[in-house]
Amino acid sequence: MAHPIIKALRHHKTAVVLITLEIALTLAIIANALLIIGSHVSLMQVPTGLPDNELVWMKTTGIDEQMPAAERASRSAAVLAALRTQPGVRGAAMVNGLPLSKIGSWTMCLFRQPEKKNEVCQVNMYAGTPGYLDVLGVRIAKGRPFTADDVTDYDFGGHNQGNPPPVIVSRSLADQMWPEEDPLGKPVYLDVEGLHVSHVIGVTEHLANASLQTGVPNDLNILVPARALPVGSFVVRTAPGAANKVASALPTVLAKVDSNRVVSGVGTLKDSVHEYFRDDRALVWLLVAVISSLLLLTGLGVFGLTGFWVQERVRYIGIRRALGATEADIRHYFQLENLAIVSFGVALGAVTAVCLNFWLLVRYELPRLPLLPLLGGALLLFAIGQLAVLQPARRACRVPPVAATRAA
Template sequence: MHPIIKALKHHKTAAVLLTLEIALTLAIVANALLVIGDRLGSMTVTTGLPDAELVWVKVSGTDPGISATEWEARTRADLAALRGIPGVESVANVNSVPLSPTGYTQLCLYLKPGSTDRLCNVALYAGSPGYVATLGLHVVRGRNFTDGDHGRFDLFAVDPGAPPPVIVSRSMAARLWPGEDPLGKPVYFDKDGIRASRVVGVSGHLLNPVLAGDPAKDDLNLLMPVLDVHDGRFVLRVRPGTVDRVVATLPRVLAASDDRLVINKVQPLAETVHDYFRDDRALVWLLLGVIASLLALTGFGIFGLTGFWVQERVRVIGIRRALGATRTDIRTYFQLENLAIVTGGAALGAIMAWSLNLWLMLRYELPRLPLLPVAGGVLLVYAIGQLAVLQPSLRACRVSPLAAVRQA
């Protein structure tokens, strides 16, 4: 390596600039890979429901001033009409579905009366009789709701009355009562303990309507039974393969049931999940484009500079060939020279990558940069460096010993 280092000293400026380019590329590529991995990880989450068998519809236009009795009657009529659509197995009135950011409610639950300790960002799923089964959610412990559990309860009313029993997600039960049996445990909706409910069941994994960015918090939720939800949202469980037909038929059926309704949105849950991550997919493609562009620019820089050095060293290469150096020796020389430059750039780039990550952590709450993205970035710049130097090194191999005589 000594002759290589000695030769690079005669091209300090070019070598330093190329090293800085490689370092900057590595710093950006490593953090871009971190973001891509983080986004891809969030896109692989599961809702806990049979997405391909669920369709939801959001309607408006119902007069909020009508009596509760008339509201319930109209809701029952709408449910009956939707239940009659071919392919529909069950229907329920709900306030929200996973990864549907509209109409959802978040709660703060108090751990005990008179205490300020509370668990926030808990998603509330409320629905009419049968909605747990319609969603396809499994109760893994305790019991499901019965018809007697459903009543007229509005958590945000001035006088909501006694809260009904609730079902909590397995993750929330573990957070509130670690190592304990959650069944029968009280759930407090205010710090005074006036509005308290009891846990009758524990559900399996159920994703929240909005992700918190922390997998440990993305399925903290509870389910509450009500007679109807004044939100105008219905969820339909359909037979496999009938989703498109149900989506096409649904608007006409609802219009025939109640011509005062305005259908805001009809969407399969699988499509809702896909739409939720639209921005994440766009960001991933953008970052992949940035990575490809940076690696291409770095590769062209190495290619051009190595080609210039080959042209400048024709006499030296010819002398080495005359002294017995083989074509493999010449090619290996330029590859090792590139390896030395890339190694220096990789070392500096790793420091810059972690420094950039620290700034991103403080500014944008990006996760800490592990070793894997840095290692991946190092391998990429090494690969690009060796590919970029291949053609100029092969051209150097073709320099004959006579070249030294011609340039003497």
């Protein structure tokens, strides 16, 4: 059976080459598209580590950043006291940012020793007023949470000299800074000169960063207490199911307590996380549309080519039928012919896919192409090819031997 197939393919070189190239290009694009889809879907599955459904944030403006820390703390405390009295509110605090949210974030470099280049950068800092760990629902895996004695007036904007308060670090940060060591009690320098030194008192379980970056662990962060924040958002912990109702009431509460503040945004953490991944979802759906279109075009190409070949080889089909070939024999012939063409295309496409992935890896830091997307794309093409050839092959099976012979 192999010899007639090869002979037929050589007789239609141009069509075979075009279909083979189309399949190769389709596989190269599909394999890398599946890789990108997989990486973004995996990214969207990153948990915050907090009870997203119970947290509501409110971002405000109208406070002078140069305001004395005592006055700023007093005004924020009044707002927090009012928020805690609202129905459905279990706690309130002020924070500089939240996981997987675009409401604000601070990043910095930390040093194990001063005057040495042993820093860990792109570290996300979470700062909050007293009690914010309980409000957020941060889980401590080792060590202890903050106490009232840990809170200082240290200015995280860098204007106040002195030692910062003790800190809590994520497990990922602890593993990077002190691999295979106990991080509790370790000194942490916030500057290369060693003027701002703190100590680790706890390690958190998973807590996602405010933003995700390529090549950086998604939970590389440090937590610090603050008496007041120059900028930040109010966040409240609500009873289950009360988040939306509480969110709608927050601006009214703020207006009654501090009319100088202006609400610039309010929402639930769940909605913020959903919004954070909006571009990722759009990219995934775009790539799904591209893959679907390529598979459809490839299927139509195979369908049209096979239909043309069936029409062109009516005499050959009729002779084989007259010599005793069954309908299954005719169908299997065209399916094997299609399998040979797709195999050539897949082999060429695999090489093209690896080359394309290498270019994407160098240009856009995309991960290396694993075997699974390549196999997935190849299986899709084999399946599409067999489905596309099925109807023309069945039509060939229905050609009467006498009619086919006369068609010559």
